[in-house]
Structures are given as C-alpha cells and as structure tokens.
Amino acid sequence: MARSSRVREPLWVRLILRTVVVTYLVLLVAWPVALVVLNTFQDGFVHMAEALADPVVQNALRLTAVVAVSAVVINLLFGVTISLLLVRYEFPGKRALSAMIDVPLSVSPVVVGLALLLVYGSRTGWFGPALADAGIQMVFATPAMVMATAFVALPLVIREVVPVLEEVGDEQEQAARSLGAGGAQTFWRITLPSIKWAVVYGVVLSLARSLGEFGAVKVVSGNIVGRTQTATLVVEQKYQNFEQTTAYSVAFLLAFASVVCIVVVSILRPKEES
Amino acid sequence: MSIEVRNVDKRFGDFVALDDVSVSIPTGQLTALLGPSGGGKSTLLRIIAGLENADDGTIEIEGVEATHLPPQKRNVGFVFQHYAAFKHMNVAKNVAFGLEIRKRPKADVERRVDELLRLVHLQQFAHRLPAQLSGGQRQRMALARALAVEPTVLLLDEPFGALDAKVRKELRDWLRRLHDEVHVTTVFVTHDQEEALEVADEIVVINDGRIEQVGTPDQLYDEPANDFVMSFLGDVTRLNGVMIRPHDVDVNSTPVDGAVVGTVTRLLRVGFEVRVTVTAEDGHDVAVVLSRAEARGSGLAEGATVWLTPHRGALTVDARPAAGVSA
Numbered sequence: 001m002a003r004s005s006r007v008r009e010p011l012w013v014r015l016i017l018r019t020v021v022v023t024y025l026v027l028l029v030a031w032p033v034a035l036v037v038l039n040t041f042q043d044g045f046v047h048m049a050e051a052l053a054d055p056v057v058q059n060a061l062r063l064t065a066v067v068a069v070s071a072v073v074i075n076l077l078f079g080v081t082i083s084l085l086l087v088r089y090e091f092p093g094k095r096a097l098s099a100m101i102d103v104p105l106s107v108s109p110v111v112v113g114l115a116l117l118l119v120y121g122s123r124t125g126w127f128g129p130a131l132a133d134a135g136i137q138m139v140f141a142t143p144a145m146v147m148a149t150a151f152v153a154l155p156l157v158i159r160e161v162v163p164v165l166e167e168v169g170d171e172q173e174q175a176a177r178s179l180g181a182g183g184a185q186t187f188w189r190i191t192l193p194s195i196k197w198a199v200v201y202g203v204v205l206s207l208a209r210s211l212g213e214f215g216a217v218k219v220v221s222g223n224i225v226g227r228t229q230t231a232t233l234v235v236e237q238k239y240q241n242f243e244q245t246t247a248y249s250v251a252f253l254l255a256f257a258s259v260v261c262i263v264v265v266s267i268l269r270p271k272e273e274s
Numbered sequence: 275m276s277i278e279v280r281n282v283d284k285r286f287g288d289f290v291a292l293d294d295v296s297v298s299i300p301t302g303q304l305t306a307l308l309g310p311s312g313g314g315k316s317t318l319l320r321i322i323a324g325l326e327n328a329d330d331g332t333i334e335i336e337g338v339e340a341t342h343l344p345p346q347k348r349n350v351g352f353v354f355q356h357y358a359a360f361k362h363m364n365v366a367k368n369v370a371f372g373l374e375i376r377k378r379p380k381a382d383v384e385r386r387v388d389e390l391l392r393l394v395h396l397q398q399f400a401h402r403l404p405a406q407l408s409g410g411q412r413q414r415m416a417l418a419r420a421l422a423v424e425p426t427v428l429l430l431d432e433p434f435g436a437l438d439a440k441v442r443k444e445l446r447d448w449l450r451r452l453h454d455e456v457h458v459t460t461v462f463v464t465h466d467q468e469e470a471l472e473v474a475d476e477i478v479v480i481n482d483g484r485i486e487q488v489g490t491p492d493q494l495y496d497e498p499a500n501d502f503v504m505s506f507l508g509d510v511t512r513l514n515g516v517m518i519r520p521h522d523v524d525v526n527s528t529p530v531d532g533a534v535v536g537t538v539t540r541l542l543r544v545g546f547e548v549r550v551t552v553t554a555e556d557g558h559d560v561a562v563v564l565s566r567a568e569a570r571g572s573g574l575a576e577g578a579t580v581w582l583t584p585h586r587g588a589l590t591v592d593a594r595p596a597a598g599v600s601a
C-alpha cells in the first residue's frame with residue numbers, strides 16, 4: 001500500500017541508486033569474503049585438512065567453542081533476567097541500567113579487555129590477587145576470556161527481548177496470576193513462550209558475535225599459543241607467521257559458522273510472524 | 275456480603291485515582307461499576323483482584339481478609355477488556371490453564387473444559403488458536419477460562435468494550451442468562467449506562483475516584499442522588515432551571531400556565547423517536563424526545579411556537595452540584 005501511494009523516483013535515479021548500493025556491498029562484503037573462500041579451497045580440501053590436523057588449530061577451535069557457548073549461556077540467563085527487570089519492574093536506577101547495557105556496543109573491545117585486566121589481573125588487579133591466592137586463575141585463562149566475550153555480546157539478547165516483552169504487554173501474565181499461577185509458573189508457561197523467538201534470535205546473534213570476538217579476548221587471554229588462543233587469534237598469528245593457507249582455512253570456518261547462524265535466524269524469522 | 279471494600283485510597287504519583295472508597299458487593303448478584311472514563315473503575319476492580327495494591331484501606335472477599343493476598347491466592351476470576359488470551363495455547367488449553375495449575379487429574383480437567391466450552395458455545399473451536407477466533411469468541415473463551423477455576427467472584431473489566439455494537443448487545447444478554455445459570459458473584463465494569471441498566475442487579479456509580487451512588491437500576495434511574503448520576507444514567511436537558519429527561523417534557527401547541535415558550539429550531543427523526551430542539555425565549559436550547567406518533571399528533575414543524583411543561587410526575591433535579599431530588 002505504502003509503495004503504490006508513494007511517488008516513485010525516475011528510472012535512471014533508481015538504477016544509479018541500485019548500482020551504488022550493489023557496488024558498495026560487493027567491494028565491502030561479498031568480494032573479500034569470496035576471496036577468503038577461494039584462497040581456502042584453491043587446492044581443494046588439502047589446506048583445510050592440514051589446518052584441521054594442526055594441534056594449535058584444534059585446540060583453538062575447541063577453546064572457541066567452550067568460550068562462545070559459555071558466554072552465550074551466561075548472556076541468555078542474564079539477558080532474559082535484565083530484560084524482565086527493565087520492562088516489568090520499576091526501581092531506582094532503572095534508567096542508568098538501561099543506558100549501561102549499550103556500553104559494550106560503543107566501547108572498543110580492547111578497552112573492555114584492559115578494564116577486566118585492571119579488576120582481575122592476578123598481580124595488580126582489584127580482586128585478582130585474592131582470587132589467585134584461592135587458586136583461581138582468572139586472567140590469561142578461560143574465565144576471563146568468557147567474561148570478556150560475555151561482556152561484548154551482552155546487549156544482543158536484551159535488545160531482541162525487550163521490544164517483544166513491551167509489545168506482548170503484561171495482561172497475559174496478570175491473567176495467569178488471577179488463575180492461580182505463581183511467579184515461576186507464570187514465567188515458564190506464559191512469559192517464556194511468548195518471547196521464545198526473540199530469545200532464540202538473540203542467542204544466535206550472541207553466538208555469532210562471541211565466535212568472532214578478537215580484541216577483548218586477545219588482551220585478557222595473553223594469546224598463549226596452544227593454550228589460550230581462540231580461532232580469531234590463531235588466524236592473526238598464522239597469518240603473521242606466513243602460514244597463510246592455515247589462516248584462510250580457520251577464517252573460512254569462522255565465516256561459515258556466522259553464515260550458518262544467519263541462515264538459521266532467517267529460517268526462524270518467518271515462523272515468528274505467523 | 276461477598277466483597278467488602280473499606281476506605282480504599284489509591285494514588286498514582288500525585289494523582290488521586292480512588293479517594294476513600296467503601297462499597298459492599300452482594301453475594302450471587304451481577305453488579306455493575308459504572309462511570310465515565312478515568313473515573314477509577316478499572317483501578318477499583320484491579321485492587322479487588324490483587325493486580326494492584328491499595329495505598330490504604332482493606333478488601334475482604336467472602337469473609338476472608340484479602341488486602342495483602344497476592345492475586346493467585348484470592349480465587350478471583352478476572353476477564354480483561356482485550357481478552358488477554360494466551361496466544362500460544364489453543365482454546366481448550368487456555369480454559370484448562372487454571373485447572374492444570376491446580377494439578378487436577380487429567381480426566382477431570384478434560385471433562386470440565388468440555389463442559390465450559392459447551393456453556394460458552396465454543397465446543398467446535400476447542401483446537402483453534404485465539405488468533406483464529408473473532409473478538410466475541412475470544413471473550414467467551416476468556417470467560418470460560420475464568421469460570422474454570424470456580425472463582426468466588428468473577429470480575430470483568432469492560433468485557434465487551436472492544437466489540438461492535440451488535441455483538442456487544444448479544445453478549446450482554448448472554449452474560450445475563452449465563453449469570454442466572456451460574457450465580458457466581460459478578461462485578462463488571464462499564465461506561466455504558468444502557469449496558470448497566472439492562473444487565474445489572476445493582477449499580478455502583480463511580481466518578482473522579484469517588485462513589486456517587488449505589489442502588490438498583492430503578493433506584494438510580496428514578497431517584498438519582500445528584501445531578502451527576504442523573505445525567506450519567508440518561509440524557510438530560512434543562513427546563514426552567516431544573517434537569518429533566520428529554521422524554522419527560524410535554525410539548526403543547528397552545529399556551530399553558532407556567533410553561534416555557536419557545537420555537538422549534540430543529541426536528542430530527544431517528545428510528546422510532548423524534549428529537550426536537552426548542553429554543554426558549556431566554557435563548558437556551560431545550561431537547562425534547564417524542565415518539566413518532568406524538569410528534570405527528572401535535573403537528574410539530576420547524577419554526578412553530580410551542581409551550582413546554584414537565585410531564586406530570588416527571589423526575590427533576592436541581593441543576594446545582596448539591597442537588598435536591600423532587601419527583
């Protein structure tokens with residue numbers, strides 16, 4: 001309807017606009033990504049097989065999976081809880097909390113990494129020494145890497161869930177209450193089913209973001225080869241060590257995982273509408 | 275008395291939504307909370323249901339002190355204006371919700387759901403999602419859902435407010451019949467005086483956070499406590515400084531002692547009635563409603579001079595805030 005009633009631009013304007021947009025996307029996204037794929041498979045699966053046989057790569061992939069999945073689980077729990085707090089409850093400091101949630105989007109991940117070092121560093125950090133004494137190694141180990149990744153991906157679940165919670169409103173929850181459901185029953189039976197797709201979408205986005213995190217993880221992991229290196233760190237290191245084909249192969253795997261995430265989301269989306 | 279509301283206050287910020295409200299709602303009856311928009315009807319109903327907390331005052335339901343009980347402990351059925359259907363559950367599941375929460379045996383739940391769907395005439399829609407129902411059907415589903423848990427009181431917040439005029443009328447007749455069958459103490463909110471007069475056993479008029487009057491439809495209509503109640507329960511017009519119903523004004527085509535003299539300035543036929551506007555000599559308009567037969571009999575036409583008198587025994591109320599009633 002909006003389309004038919006709108007005055008349309010002349011044909012040549014539309015053609016130029018289209019060309020500009022397509023060129024822009026090709027130069028910026030499609031071509032570089034295609035080159036990664038081409039470079040990875042220039043000799044068939046040989047380089048991919050080599051890369052997958054490399055224990056450094058194997059370890060990095062495993063670590064990436066552990067860190068990303070842990071971060072996503074944490075963000076899922078906190079993301080849904082914070083969304084509920086923001087939409088359904090009034091409390092002092094709500095505006096501040098709401099603003100704070102966007103910080104990870106605007107602050108450079110490197111800054112996030114440094115900030116975590118300052119708090120949890122085992123020699124000079126605020127909590128670090130105490131934790132180290134208790135035998136818990138935070139920095140240059142998996143815990144800090146999970147924290148850094150969770151921090152960076154924090155807003156993604158919340159930004160998906162909050163608008164849906166607002167749109168659904170709380171009448172269904174009130175109806176459930178008046179029918180005898182307690183808080184937990186209402187959440188599991190009414191609230192969660194109505195925000196289900198937003199949660200799934202947020203989780204997939206967080207997963208994609210977590211797999212690709214580089215800056216924050218590099219700072220807090222110490223980038224120790226074969227121990228605290230995630231896939232993104234391996235790509236950089238292999239590339240600098242003139243093992244380009246391995247770098248491309250790992251880069252391809254990362255890109256592939258992201259594409260799978262996007263495909264999953266776009267399959268899920270239409271279901272949510274109906 | 276089934277519901278006792280005592281000295282309830284409710285403020286939203288500086289705004290006083292309910293101001294020292296006390297009211298008793300009788301057991302087994304259909305009571306209407308009637309009042310203009312923003313008067314505090316929903317707020318009072320939600321406080322009774324526990325969906326909102328009173329700042330002050332107490333609520334008692336069937337002799338149980340309920341002021342601080344959470345909604346799920348009050349055994350109150352609540353029906354919302356916009357249905358609040360559980361969108362992801364089919365009709366049968368919606369109705370079964372309260373019973374499943376109460377962990378009733380599966381066979382019992384099925385039997386009861388079936389019985390209720392029959393009661394609200396939705397048995398053939400048991401497996402549809404709420405989105406596949408019309409507004410009226412959704413509201414009947416919501417009603418069945420609320421009745422399923424056998425509530426001590428049933429509260430309905432403008433249950434038919436979102437429906438068109440015809441369905442609305444059908445549903446309120448149906449609600450009346452349903453109530454005669456089920457006899458659960460029912461309170462429903464409406465801002466439609468016709469709905470209240472037609473359906474309710476008892477009407478509570480609320481305005482500006484205060485109760486203006488409580489009584490049967492006849493009491494309210496015949497003995498309004500003040501000019502607000504009088505004007506809210508039906509059309510009123512001013513004749514000689516008093517308020518009177520337009521159909522209680524007699525139109526004479528010949529001079530009458532003490533009558534208000536005026537000229538017919540507008541004549542409008544709407545269905546079975548004729549609405550006449552008479553501009554009195556002092557310049558203010560008087561509205562009069564006649565039946566078609568009466569209008570034809572008196573040969574009314576625009577521009578004619580007429581003499582207006584109150585009908586014998588008609589109700590009039592002084593048009594001042596502190597109103598005295600005379601009949």
Ligand SMILES: Nc1ncnc2c1ncn2[C@@H]1O[C@H](COP(=O)(O)OP(=O)(O)OP(=O)(O)O)[C@@H](O)[C@H]1O
Nearest residue numbers: 286289291309310311312313314315316317318465
């Ligand atoms: N959550 C709230 N926050 C602030 N003000 C509120 C809130 N709920 C109600 N109010 C105010 O309280 C007053 C009474 O509201 P209420 O919903 O009880 O009116 P109502 O009689 O049900 O009106 P309507 O017929 O329009 O539904 C209104 O002026 C409304 O603006």
Ligand SMILES: [Mg+2]
Nearest residue numbers: 315316317432
């Ligand atoms: Mg209301």
